[in-house]
């Protein structure tokens with residue numbers, strides 16, 4: 001991750017933004033939670049009344065029936081309200097995570113594959129899945145609970161004051177201590193959680209990279225070293241996890257201690273009050289009903305605060321994950337035009353030229369890869385980019401694709417900004433998803449028929465292989481292209497271009513690393529594209545591909561010149 005980790009205030013602002021967008025879900029959760037709280041109070045009221053009437057007033061069982069019915073109704077109502085509360089909280093969290101994933105998705109789209117390629121796949125996957133999921137507890141539990149831990153205790157406090165103001169004062173005095181201690185402990189938890197997310201991101205990235213490079217590591221005898229590094233990182237992760245847990249347990253212990261002391265004090269007061277040992281204030285008026293109700297309500301008074309403390313780590317977790325997500329979202333990314341934006345603005349125009357006007361790009365200030373390059377490429381042209389390794393061929397292709405934006409100058413692809421209209425792309429790396437050949441071709445052209453897929457596979461010379469496989473176009477291919485030779489994998493990627501049928505096709509070293517036979521087949525496939533009138537721009541060092549091109553451009557020392 002290249003952007004610095006944002007400060008806590010920015011993270012809180014970002015979380016508030018997400019809250020604002022889903023306020024109605026949170027409000028619904030709070031209303032349901034308040035109703036559950038009221039049902040609890042009513043339930044305790046019925047219980048105290050039943051005991052009072054049964055024990056003190058010696059009321060016959062038949063006289064208690066309406067109270068028992070009331071008690072059962074209150075219990076059922078409470079359960080229903082809690083069910084609704086859980087449901088609304090889950091919906092809220094779902095919406096928030098959907099919004100956060102949308103923001104990340106938009107950012108990834110804007111960044112493009114070149115910039116995104118600087119981060120490991122493991123880190124990106126964690127960002128998308130775990131960091132966003134870490135927001136769940138904050139929105140589903142902590143936020144509603146924060147409001148509920150004010151409302152419900154307040155309702156109980158009012159009732160206790162009405163029943164016995166002295167007991168009310170005991171509760172009132174003990175309540176504020178809890179949030180104060182929790183806040184103190186929570187401050188430490190936030191920092192720890194942030195470190196926790198940083199470490200797990202790094203660990204995931206390194207682990208995935210090491211697994212991917214296992215063969216290379218083995219060949220160079222470096223597996224031991226790699227294992228040691230992973231072990232060290234895992235140990236670091238273990239230590240930070242235990243530290244986080246320690247803080248979480250500490251906050252719970254603090255809360256439990258104060259709650260228990262406060263309840264014990266009230267119990268002693270009520271016990272002595274009922275026995276007639278206290279003659280001060282409202283104590284002589286205590287009845288079994290009021291005393292028992294206060295005793296039953298005392299734990300319920302602390303319960304919302306206890307629940308809040310249990311969820312306090314949700315907040316710390318969300319702040320930690322939020323900081324990582326926000327760091328990603330604040331990364332500068334090239335302002336690449338989206339297709340939708342271009343067509344909505346009505347700016348989609350058509351010309352017959354690809355035009356570069358004084359285009360410059362430097363990855364490092366002291367070294368321009370392209371320096372004020374101006375160039376016209378006509379529609380239907382076949383252009384080979386040559387030049388020394390590191391000359392800037394791939395960079396030029398990335399600019400034409402819109403994966404990178406120039407530092408200065410402008411690029412127009414048939415009248416539109418790069419990336420505004422779809423194009424065919426074959427990069428140096430291959431990209432497959434776990435599935436069938438057809439899945440991989442439908443990835444870039446959803447909805448194409450089996451016949452079109454089969455035809456494309458035959459054009460790229462995969463016909464004999466297709467015939468030899470029982471499953472045909474539904475033969476399996478793994479993420480790494482296992483089950484196919486290097487040449488076959490490259491041709492399978494090339495088949496996407498035939499299925500998609502776009503006017504502009506950009507290829508980065510399409511025959512690199514291929515044997516003669518595969519090279520011949522790819523060349524033949526490209527020739528077929530030229531016959532169809534496509535505009536082909538490709539980088540190559542291979543003579544046969546150079547021979548296919550109508551135009552040769554040498555990319556060297558920041559310049560692009562015709563040969």
Ligand SMILES: Nc1ncnc2c1ncn2[C@@H]1O[C@H](COP(=O)(O)OP(=O)(O)OP(=O)(O)O)[C@@H](O)[C@H]1O
Nearest residue numbers: 114363369387388389390391392393394395396539
């Ligand atoms: N993402 C990047 N960040 C920093 N520097 C980069 C990046 N991509 C390319 N470069 C640098 O830009 C220069 C041009 O690289 P580019 O990949 O375009 O060369 P090329 O002509 O395609 O080379 P080759 O023929 O070896 O593929 C190189 O010096 C390279 O190190």
